[in-house]
Amino acid sequence: MTFTAFDRIPRDCLPALLRAMPKAELHMHVEGSLEPELIFRLAQRNGVALAYPSVEALRAAYAFTDLQSFLDIYYAGASVLLKEEDFFDLAWAYLQRAAADNVLHAEIFFDPQTHTARGVPIETVIKGLDHACRRAHQELRISAKLILCFLRHLSEDEALATLEAALPYRHHFIGVGLDSSERGHPPEKFVRVFDRARAAGLHVVAHAGEEGPPEYIRSALDMLEVERIDHGVRSIEDPALMARLAREGIPLTVCPLSNVRLCVYKTMAEHQLPALLAAGLKATVNSDDPAYFGGYINQNFVETFAALPQLGAREAYVLARNSFEASFADDAAKAGWIAQLDEAFAAAAQ
Ligand code: ADE
Numbered sequence: 001m002t003f004t005a006f007d008r009i010p011r012d013c014l015p016a017l018l019r020a021m022p023k024a025e026l027h028m029h030v031e032g033s034l035e036p037e038l039i040f041r042l043a044q045r046n047g048v049a050l051a052y053p054s055v056e057a058l059r060a061a062y063a064f065t066d067l068q069s070f071l072d073i074y075y076a077g078a079s080v081l082l083k084e085e086d087f088f089d090l091a092w093a094y095l096q097r098a099a100a101d102n103v104l105h106a107e108i109f110f111d112p113q114t115h116t117a118r119g120v121p122i123e124t125v126i127k128g129l130d131h132a133c134r135r136a137h138q139e140l141r142i143s144a145k146l147i148l149c150f151l152r153h154l155s156e157d158e159a160l161a162t163l164e165a166a167l168p169y170r171h172h173f174i175g176v177g178l179d180s181s182e183r184g185h186p187p188e189k190f191v192r193v194f195d196r197a198r199a200a201g202l203h204v205v206a207h208a209g210e211e212g213p214p215e216y217i218r219s220a221l222d223m224l225e226v227e228r229i230d231h232g233v234r235s236i237e238d239p240a241l242m243a244r245l246a247r248e249g250i251p252l253t254v255c256p257l258s259n260v261r262l263c264v265y266k267t268m269a270e271h272q273l274p275a276l277l278a279a280g281l282k283a284t285v286n287s288d289d290p291a292y293f294g295g296y297i298n299q300n301f302v303e304t305f306a307a308l309p310q311l312g313a314r315e316a317y318v319l320a321r322n323s324f325e326a327s328f329a330d331d332a333a334k335a336g337w338i339a340q341l342d343e344a345f346a347a348a349a350q
């Protein structure tokens with residue numbers, strides 16, 4: 001660790017520091033950044049009928065009881081995305097918000113099967129998103145990469161077909177992930193498609209231990225050979241697994257507001273992020289589906305730290321540093337971002 005003067009940063013400076021500190025976002029589903037206002041705008045532009053009469057009525061429906069109750073609304077919202085420019089508008093809106101939150105690097109999930117199932121060509125999806133990433137790099141100075149996620153409630157054969165259809169656009173995405181309904185769809189269902197992705201030189205990550213048991217985290221590591229675990233909060237139930245995650249330095253992309261909105265924890269005060277950090281796990285903070293869960297990455301940081309007094313300036317630094325170290329960027333980029341992080345903390349300690 002480079003910066004060490006954490007006791008020179010007063011607690012009342014924390015919210016401003018959390019917002020200002022440079023950070024990476026590693027767990028954000030671009031379809032989950034589709035704000036109700038954009039849903040209505042795209043529905044009108046594309047002539048798609050919506051089940052809700054207004055933005056307010058749609059927002060009022062965002063009261064979730066578990067992951068599935070959210071996914072049902074999330075997939076319905078994505079039905080307005082049809083053309084390349086729709087995917088561009090979606091990702092561009094997210095990247096502007098991320099840049100405003102001092103995100104220097106974003107690894108963005110997308111769910112092609114949500115769109116190809118409605119007849120949208122995978123090329124349309126990838127080209128629209130890629131265009132936004134390239135423009136963001138030029139105009140917002142934010143580094144943005146794409147990770148293609150397979151929907152785990154569908155079959156492995158469908159995931160394999162999706163990967164084959166995406167491989168001609170291989171240069172537009174850096175990895176694959178696994179998302180959607182976790183319970184009853186263990187990682188081992190997707191061994192062949194992850195083997196194929198790794199053989200194609202892609203990075204591999206998977207959602208595990210969000211609602212599913214710690215055993216799913218083990219099988220994501222052992223059978224899919226993932227480099228990061230998305231969520232992974234249920235590792236707290238299994239001390240041997242926690243010790244392994246710490247020993248092997250496996251990053252967890254934790255999403256605190258998501259966990260509270262999807263009732264993994266009743267309140268933020270019960271969130272286990274402090275215990276994960278205290279056990280030496282390489283945890284990061286991310287927004288998951290910011291349009292649905294009450295905020296983007298800075299909102300996650302600020303609300304989490306406000307509810308958990310165990311989290312102070314040291315943990316803020318560790319989380320931001322972890323986000324860069326856990327990213328799939330090259331070592332030179334990581335070193336440059338961490339130098340900027342050190343500068344931000346040094347300025348706060350003045
Ligand atoms: N897709 C979008 N958000 C998700 C989440 N939190 N878990 C699983 N799949 C998702």
Ligand code: ZN
Binds near residue numbers: 027207230
């Ligand atoms: Zn997620």
